[in-house]
Amino acid sequence: MEVVTLRATYSSAQTARDRTRSFWEEAVAAVYFPLELQFENGREFAGKLDTWSLGQVSVSRNVSDGLLYRRHARHLAAEREESFLITIPERNEIRFSQAGQEVRCRPGACLVERSHLPYEFSHRDPTSLWVLKIPNAQLKARVARPERLATLQFDVTGGVGALFVDMLRLSVERLDGRSEAAQSTAGWHLIDLLALTIGADDRVLGSQASSIRNAHLHRSEHFIRARLADARLSPQAVADHCGISLRYLHRLFEEEGTTVCDFIRTERLLACDAMLRDPLCRKSIAEIAYGMGFSDQAQFSRHYRARFGCTPREARAMSRFTVQ
Known part of the structure; x- marks a missing residue:
């Protein structure tokens, strides 16, 4: 190592x-x-x-x-x-x-x-x-x-904001002796905690930089990220939770250059990718896929390869090779 x-x-x-x-x-x-x-x-x-x-x-x-x-x-x-x-x-x-x-x-x-x-x-x-x-x-x-x-x-x-700052400090205090892959993983964990800090802060919705439209979009994105593991997650469930019409929800995401379903799939793929590249994750590829709401492993593999340019198995192998 x-x-x-x-x-x-x-x-x-x-x-x-x-x-x-x-x-x-x-x-x-x-x-x-x-x-x-x-x-x-x-x-x-x-x-x-x-x-x-x-x-x-x-x-x-x-x-x-x-x-x-x-x-x-x-x-x-x-x-x-x-x-x-x-x-x-x-x-x-x-x-x-x-x-x-x-x-x-x-x-x-x-x-x-x-x-x-x-x-x-x-x-x-x-x-x-x-x-x-x-x-x-x-x-x-x-x-x-x-x-x-x-x-x-x-x-x-x-x-989670305090946890983010605590981990930032600890990550550098205990840096010596870590492998390069472990240091990179620590960096990704910091980004994850920052994302959670941002997503959990309702003041974003009331800031001058956020319009009513952005507030609805933020709520929708936050609801989706919090429920990626739910295979039943659907555009209608998102619209119902946020108190907006399904048509308006679709328009919000279309204005961002995507669709609600594509956004859900992309977020699931990113979550799966983080676990596949984490040398400490011991879950099988199937467990990762099903745990993030994918109902078909073959379909997950196709979407993953289209997104990241390699198969889930290849991504995991590269991560484990790095830490040896």
């Missing part, structure tokens, strides 16, 4: 005082992406940035004096894949503005930021932050249309 530790530390104490600012700019660009920095306190600045790799996901802890970060349109020219930053302040308030929305996020909440739109992020006082950086493709596999969430805040003081 190959064991790797992918960690880096950047500290202002590592460099000469006259290079502190340029050093910090380079560190931020390496961990996140290029940004313009404006320092609050003259020439004096102290900061430490630790970062850990969990497969496609990265976790960082940023402790620094007051700063203003700007993401300009010129920074986006060379960027290919969008990422989302999930920022969790531990100490003092942070301010964030993007796409005409300005928010202030205090400890006890997490904030969603998009990399592919200009923004400003700042804190006047010294602060410490946890930041989870997730590529768009990975987040989209667990959260439908994540771009809707930019500038929204989610409570992490209790319930």
